[in-house]
Every structure is written in structure tokens, then in C-alpha cells.
Amino acid sequence: MQTLTTTSLQIRDNQLWILDQQALPQQKNWCPTPDAATLVEHIKALRVRGAPLIGLSASLLLALLAEQGMTQPELAQALELLRASRPTAVNLMNNLDRMKRALAAPQYASAMAEEALRLVAEDRALCDSxxxxxxxxxxxxxxxxxxxxxxxLATAGVGTALGVIAAGWQQGKVQNVWVDETRPLLQGGRLTAWELSELGIPCRLICDSMAAALMAQKQVDAVWVGADRIAANGDVANKIGTYSLAVLARYHDVPFYVAAPHTTLDSDCPNGAAIPIEQRAAAEITGVAGSFGAVQWAPQDIDVWNPAFDVTPAPLISGWVLDSGVVTPEQVQAGIFQPASR
Incomplete structure (x- = not known):
């Protein structure tokens, strides 16, 4: 397969390499990913993350394995192993469905390579739109x-919600970005703050619990988030804490927007209650570990509830910004999940 580079993925020397997002922003480590089991481990450890990027990494790895001579039954088994790695993000399922169709082709290795590269190109175009x-x-x-x-870091292109913010900054319309730290694993504090700083966009980091005070002081003009899955009724699953922001935004009369590609829509999922929510390891919130060692701040045997995502009901959302246009609340209430303009 041809050489490929995105912010977080590379294909070189006929192998997939993953930028370790757990090590950012202090270190930029590229991890080799020779097989499906390794990629599953990367996904579960959140070395690779972001609904679009997870789907793309799985697609590219399968294509590489096909080119390296893996048989159709072996590839089918690897595909299903990858499918089970992240239950909430529907992009993974959608991408793997397309790769499964390519796997059925007579010349499956070339068909899978073409499909995987097509998915990368499509994601870049979706982000721009x-x-x-x-x-x-x-x-x-x-x-x-x-x-x-x-x-x-979460896509092959400029991103979803952060891509919108970057475009607004380039147009001279963004004064400042408030960055939630985001539990678990502080992906806002580690990754979003780093990306915004790299882009030269003014930003300030806050604890998740500070958003209400900011809104009460009228310091927030709009909230922009992404999505891991959008149900047919417009309910949205996203990183835990998103629902809290939507409630706060509604109370303080602040617009709340969701930005995502159409590949995040799940027409077979009727509402948010049907979206599977992944539970993360208790150790992610009972302490911290790193090169400095480990620190435990909670009681050793404390019981923990640690969902990775929550669901924001459609009535709290001001607009769904897709690659095909903006979907309004009125359209969603009418049962028509189609963009207002193309």
C-alpha cells in the first residue's frame, strides 16, 4: 500500500504506525501495529482514539494484512475482533461493513486497499465540509x-468540532476557546489544548466542573462538541460530561452544537437508550500513573462507576452540523434527519 500520513496515522515500510495519544503532549511516540490484536490493545488503551480515526485505523490495518497474504477467513476473523473493540463508536462499524464487502471481492487484497484509502480520502473531505x-x-x-x-488527532483531516473552531478562527471570528479537561484521561487538557496551541488559537484550560460558573458570568457564547454515535431521533453519545454541558447550556441560553460526519449517524439505533456505553477501568479515576510512578488517591477498594460516554437528548441540541449541512431541531422533531442546505 502507498505511503500515507495523517496527524495520528502513518503507513510506512508496509506497516501501520499509530501516534500514541496517551503520551501526548510530552512525547510523540509512534507505535508499530502489525496485527489486529495489537490494534485492539491500542484502542482500549486510547493510544488511538476518536470515532473516525478508530474506524480508519482498523480499515487500513485490514488492507495491509490482506496485501501481506492473510487469507479471507483469517481477515474475517480479524475484522470481527476489531469490531468488538469499541462498542459505542459507530464509525468503526460502518467502516468495517465496507471493508467486509471489499473482502468478498475476487481480488480482495486490492479491493480492500482501494476501499481503505477511499475511506481516508472521504474522511478528509467530510471534515472540510x-x-x-x-x-x-x-x-x-x-x-x-x-x-x-x-x-x-481524532480524524484524517482537520477534525469535526475543532475543525469548525479552527475555521472560525481563520475567519477572524473566534476570540477564545475554553477547553474542558475531560474525564477520563484528560483528553481535553492533554490533546485539545495542545492542538489549539499548535494552531495558534487562544485557549484556556478549565476543570469540567467550572463550565457552569463560566456560563453564569456570560463568558461562553456557544458550545461545540463531537459525537461517537447519533441515533435516528437525534440523541447523541459523546464523551462523558457532554450531557452536563448541554443541560448547563440550555439553562444559560447558550447554543449547543454537535459536529460530526454522516458516518456517525446510526439509522438503525432508534434513540440514545439503545446506544451501548463502554465502561472504563476503575484505575482511571481512583489515581494516576505515569513515568513518575503511580499515585492512588481513592480508598483502595472503593467501588467505581466509570462510563466513557453519556447521551445528550436531542431536545437539548441547537443544531447537528454534518458534512452535508446543518440539521435543525425542527427537522429532527419532524422526523426528518436531513440537512437544511447542501
Whole structure:
């Protein structure tokens, strides 16, 4: 397969390499990913993360394995192993469905390579379209708040919600970005703050619990988040804490926007209650570990509830910004999940 480079993925020497997002921003480590079991471990450890990027990494790895001579039954087994690695993010399922169809082709190795590269190119184009549609909703002088990480680290392109924010900054309409630290694993504090700083966009890091005070002081003009799955009724699953922001935004009359590609839509999922929510390891919130060692701040045997995502009901969302345009609350209430413009 041809050489490929995105912010977080590389294909070189006929192998997939993953940028370790757990090591950022202090270190930029590229991890070799020779097989499906290794990629599953990377996904579960959140070395590779972001709904679009997870799907793309799985697709590229399968294509590489096909080119290296793996048989159709072996590839089918690897595909299903990857499918089970992240239950909430529907992009993974959608991408793997397309790779499964390519796997059925007579010349399956070339068909899978073409499909995987097509998915990467499509994701880049989707990100650009989302950025254009979303930036039109940003008003001059905006102070925006975002949650988790939705930039180039999570996609093959400029990102989803963070791509919108970057486009608004380039148009001279963004004054400042408030960055939620985002539990678990502080992906806002580690990744979004780093990406915004790299782009030269003014930002300030806050603890998740500070958003209400900011909104009460009228320091937030809009909230922009991404999505791991959008149900047919418009409910959205995203990183834990997103629902809290939507409730706060509604109370304080702050617009709350969701930016995501159409590949995040799940027409077979009727509502948010049907979205599977991944539970993370208790150790992620009972202490911290790193090169400095490990620190435990909670009682040793404390019981923990640690969902990775929550669900924001559609009535709390001001607009769904897709690559095909903006979907309004009125359209969703009418049962028509189609963009207002193309």
C-alpha cells in the first residue's frame, strides 16, 4: 500500500504506525501495529482514539494484512475482533461493513486497499465540509467552549468540532476557546489544548466542573462538541460530561452544537437508550500513573462507576452540523434527519 500520513496515522515500510495519544503532549511516540490484536490493545488503551480515526485505523490495518497474504477467513476473523473493540463508536462499524464487502471481492487484497484509502480520502473531505458548514454559525468575537478532543488527532483531516473552531478562527471570528479537561484521561487538557496551541488559537484550560460558573458570568457564547454515535431521533453519545454541558447550556441560553460526519449517524439505533456505553477501568479515576510512578488517591477498594460516554437528548441540541449541512431541531422533531442546505 502507498505511503500515507495523517496527524495520528502513518503507513510506512508496509506497516501501520499509530501516534500514541496517551503520551501526548510530552512525547510523540509512534507505535508499530502489525496485527489486529495489537490494534485492539491500542484502542482500549486510547493510544488511538476518536470515532473516525478508530474506524480508519482498523480499515487500513485490514488492507495491509490482506496485501501481506492473510487469507479471507483469517481477515474475517480479524475484522470481527476489531469490531468488538469499541462498542459505542459507530464509525468503526460502518467502516468495517465496507471493508467486509471489499473482502468478498475476487481480488480482495486490492479491493480492500482501494476501499481503505477511499475511506481516508472521504474522511478528509467530510471534515472540510463540516468546517465550512459549522463556521457559518460562529458569530464574530465568539468565546467557545469544547469538550474532549475533536481535531486532527481524532480524524484524517482537520477534525469535526475543532475543525469548525479552527475555521472560525481563520475567519477572524473566534476570540477564545475554553477547553474542558475531560474525564477520563484528560483528553481535553492533554490533546485539545495542545492542538489549539499548535494552531495558534487562544485557549484556556478549565476543570469540567467550572463550565457552569463560566456560563453564569456570560463568558461562553456557544458550545461545540463531537459525537461517537447519533441515533435516528437525534440523541447523541459523546464523551462523558457532554450531557452536563448541554443541560448547563440550555439553562444559560447558550447554543449547543454537535459536529460530526454522516458516518456517525446510526439509522438503525432508534434513540440514545439503545446506544451501548463502554465502561472504563476503575484505575482511571481512583489515581494516576505515569513515568513518575503511580499515585492512588481513592480508598483502595472503593467501588467505581466509570462510563466513557453519556447521551445528550436531542431536545437539548441547537443544531447537528454534518458534512452535508446543518440539521435543525425542527427537522429532527419532524422526523426528518436531513440537512437544511447542501
Amino acid at each position: 463540516i468546517a465550512r458548514a459549522g463556521s457559518a454559525l460562529i458569530t464574530p468575537g465568539s468565546r467557545l467552549l469544547t469538550h474532549c478532543n475533536t481535531g486532527g
